Every structure is written in C-alpha cells, then in structure tokens.
Amino acid sequence: MENIAELLERNEILAREVLAPAADEVDQSRSFPRKNIEAAGQAGLLGLLVPREYGGAGGGLPEMARVLETMAEACASTAMVVLMHYCGAATVVAKGSPTLKDQVLPEIVRGKHLSTLAFSEAGSGVHFYFPVSEVSQNGSGQHLSARKSFVTSAGEADSYVVSSRKAGAANPTELNLYLLPRGTPGFTVEGRFEGLGLAGNSSAAVTLDQVPLHDEHLLGAEGSGFQTMMEVVLPHFQIGAASVSLGIAAAAFRAATTHVGGRKYEHAGKVPLSAIPRVQFLAAEMALELRSARAYLAETLRRATSGDPEAMLDVLGVKARAAEACAAVVSRAMTLGGGAAFGRRGGLERMFRDAQAAAVMAPGTDVLKEFLGKACLGLPLF
Numbered sequence: 570m571e572n573i574a575e576l577l578e579r580n581e582i583l584a585r586e587v588l589a590p591a592a593d594e595v596d597q598s599r600s601f602p603r604k605n606i607e608a609a610g611q612a613g614l615l616g617l618l619v620p621r622e623y624g625g626a627g628g629g630l631p632e633m634a635r636v637l638e639t640m641a642e643a644c645a646s647t648a649m650v651v652l653m654h655y656c657g658a659a660t661v662v663a664k665g666s667p668t669l670k671d672q673v674l675p676e677i678v679r680g681k682h683l684s685t686l687a688f689s690e691a692g693s694g695v696h697f698y699f700p701v702s703e704v705s706q707n708g709s710g711q712h713l714s715a716r717k718s719f720v721t722s723a724g725e726a727d728s729y730v731v732s733s734r735k736a737g738a739a740n741p742t743e744l745n746l747y748l749l750p751r752g753t754p755g756f757t758v759e760g761r762f763e764g765l766g767l768a769g770n771s772s773a774a775v776t777l778d779q780v781p782l783h784d785e786h787l788l789g790a791e792g793s794g795f796q797t798m799m800e801v802v803l804p805h806f807q808i809g810a811a812s813v814s815l816g817i818a819a820a821a822f823r824a825a826t827t828h829v830g831g832r833k834y835e836h837a838g839k840v841p842l843s844a845i846p847r848v849q850f851l852a853a854e855m856a857l858e859l860r861s862a863r864a865y866l867a868e869t870l871r872r873a874t875s876g877d878p879e880a881m882l883d884v885l886g887v888k889a890r891a892a893e894a895c896a897a898v899v900s901r902a903m904t905l906g907g908g909a910a911f912g913r914r915g916g917l918e919r920m921f922r923d924a925q926a927a928a929v930m931a932p933g934t935d936v937l938k939e940f941l942g943k944a945c946l947g948l949p950l951f
C-alpha cells in the first residue's frame with residue numbers, strides 16, 4: 570500500500586532525475602518515453618488512482634493534478650501519456666466489473682499495465698462524446714468496427730478504453746465504453762500521427778475491424794457510456810490536461826527568467842536583461858498568467874472534491890484557462906529567450922510546440938467556451 574506523500578516525493582525525484590534529462594531526446598527522436606513510463610511504474614505512480622484495496626495509492630484528482638504538473642514541467646510527452654493512462658485507469662476503477670478490476674488493477678499497481686483512451690473519430694472530431702461508430706449485433710454476438718484517431722500511446726498501451734454507440738442506439742448519447750486489451754483480434758495501429766508537439770506520445774490512429782466484444786469488456790451498464798464520460802473521464806481529463814499546461818508554463822517561465830537573469834550585453838556595462846523595465850513587465854505578465862491559472866485549478870479541485878453543484882462549470886473552464894495561460898506564458902518566454910529560445914537548445918522551442926496541443930485536444934478551447942457560454946446563459950449544453 571502506497572503512502573501518498575512518499576509517492577509525490579518520488580514523483581519529484583523521478584521528474585528531476587529521469588524525465589527532465591531525457592526530455593530533449595524524447596522530443597527530437599519522437600520516441601515513446603518507455604524508460605520514463607517504466608520508471609514511473611516502478612515508483613508506483615501508474616497506480617496513483619487505484620484504490621488501496623487493490624494495493625494502489627488511493628489518490629484522487631488533487632494528487633493527480635500535482636503529479637502531472639510536476640511531470641509536465643520536466644517532460645510534457647511523458648505527462649500526456651500518464652494523463653491518458655490515468656483517464657483509462659479511473660474508468661476501470663469506477664466502472665469495471667469485479668473480474669476486470671481483479672485482472673487489471675493489480676497489474677497497474679505493479680507498474681506493468683499502461684492504459685489509454687481511444688475516443689476520437691473523424692466523424693465527430695473535437696466532439697469526442699459523440700462517436701459515430703456503432704456496435705453491431707449478429708448471430709455470433711456483438712462486434713465493433715471503428716477508426717479511432719490521434720490515440721495517445723497507440724501500440725504501446727496494454728489496454729484501450731474505446732467508445733462506441735451501443736447496438737441499435739436511438740440517439741447519439743447511447744454509448745458503451747469497453748476496455749480492450751492489447752492483442753485484441755481485429756485491432757490494428759496505423760502509422761504514427763506526427764504532431765507538432767508532444768512528439769513522444771506515440772499518437773496514431775487505430776482501426777477496429779469486427780472486434781468481438783464480450784461482457785467482461787463492457788465498462789458500466791449497457792448504454793451508460795456517455796454518463797461515464799461526463800462523470801469520470803471528463804473531470805480527470807480536464808483537470809489533468811490543465812495540470813499538464815501549467816507544468817509546461819512553469820518550465821517556460823523558469824527557463825525565460827533564468828535566461829534574462831544571466832544574459833548581459835558588453836556594450837551596456839554588463840547589466841542583465843532582467844534590469845530592463847520591459848523585461849520585468851513581461852516577467853510580471855507571465856507570473857500573473859501562471860498564478861491565476863494555478864489558483865483557478867486549485868478552486869476547481871476544491872469544488873470538484875467537495876460535491877459542489879457548480880463544479881462542472883469549472884471543470885469545463887479550467888482546461889481552457891490553463892491552455893490559454895500556458896500559450897501566453899510560452900509566447901512571452903520565447904520573446905525573452907531571444908535567439909537561443911528559437912533554436913533547439915534550452916527546451917523553450919519544445920515547450921512552445923508542446924503548449925499548442927491543449928487548445929485542440931477534445932474538448933478544445935473553442936468548444937469549452939461554447940459549453941461555458943451556454944451554461945452561463947442557462948441553456949442546455951447538448
């Protein structure tokens with residue numbers, strides 16, 4: 570059984586000693602951070618959200634947020650892989666059958682099982698909660714054919730939480746979620762999606778061709794997938810993605826302020842850039858973005874863990890706010906970092922690219938603002 574405080578401390582050490590030194594290599598070789606994930610598994614971090622009765626740490630959203638922010642500050646690709654794993658693991662914890670939990674959760678705790686989500690489809694794009702694929706029923710049972718896009722850890726994960734409309738669904742929210750193990754017949758990983766940033770997250774499309782579905786694969790009751798997405802997946806993904814954005818922003822802030830503290834011009838009496846008022850102004854703007862987004866995340870966590878009926882508003886808002894704060898911080902950091910930031914040294918260029926993913930990862934910033942706007946105006950979200 571894990572002690573959460575010790576686990577969080579191990580995560581700090583892991584980020585400093587394992588993730589950060591390898592971040593440029595993971596990015597430039599565009600390779601899946603296997604060693605980082607193995608080390609995170611050995612440190613007990615993959616089992617963070619697994620209940621204590623299964624040997625896990627029994628952590629929740631606040632601990633997840635802290636772990637992911639620290640990881641992202643060191644290596645955002647690794648943090649994204651772990652975020653999608655946490656979304657998958659949380660779904661198994663909440664909705665897996667007792668048999669499935671007995672199979673999967675102890676393996677996650679041992680650090681030997683990585684999960685992920687395979688939700689996105691071209692037919693509904695950034696609106697991931699409306700898959701267009703549908704389970705088919707024939708004489709030999711239920712099957713699923715679908716093409717899932719941009720799946721993080723594709724070909725690397727040990728299981729995939731897959732969404733689809735249930736067989737004969739009367740409306741697009743009658744969904745099922747399934748946990749499909751690696752090696753499921755009919756499940757193929759296509760070529761890599763070469764993203765601008767998060768180059769190590771092994772994002773790829775996966776094809777399901779008449780994949781046979783069995784009762785033990787189903788997560789929750791038949792037709793309850795949409796509710797599970799909203800109640801389990803969304804809070805973990807939104808809060809986790811916000812934490813990843815904040816980790817990238819914190820790293821960029823540190824890199825830029827370190828640069829301006831040490832950079833001096835001979836022609837100007839070797840005074841550091843940090844003595845220039847405009848530089849101070851940009852540093853202040855970065856600090857305000859970072860600190861206000863962090864405070865909003867803390868408030869979201871407080872509401873989400875206290876049963877506040879308004880929590881969903883903030884769960885929707887926090888990913889958008891953190892994504893925008895991160896983009897603003899990284900943009901200013903690029904300015905302050907000058908030519909060195911523009912080149913592939915010091916990591917700022919990598920952080921700039923990594924920062925762009927949050928705005929488009931579903932639900933993207935525009936869609937989240939549409940939801941928030943509707944909620945503010947008393948309109949139904951769907």
Ligand SMILES: Cc1cc2nc3c(=O)[nH]c(=O)nc-3n(C[C@H](O)[C@H](O)[C@H](O)COP(=O)(O)OP(=O)(O)OC[C@H]3O[C@@H](n4cnc5c(N)ncnc54)[C@H](O)[C@@H]3O)c2cc1C
Pocket residue numbers: 653685686687688689690691693694695696697718719720721722764766767770772926928929930931932933934935936939
């Ligand atoms: C790094 C990365 C990792 C990912 N990992 C996973 C994963 O593990 N699993 C998974 O299932 N998916 C994953 N995705 C996919 C992701 O969640 C999105 O589904 C995907 O990025 C959406 O891309 P799209 O091209 O289909 O967007 P589109 O649907 O084409 O949308 C493009 C843009 O249109 C605008 N738009 C669309 N609808 C509206 C609206 N109603 N209101 C306002 N604006 C709107 C938005 O600006 C949106 O960004 C990942 C994506 C990335 C980039």
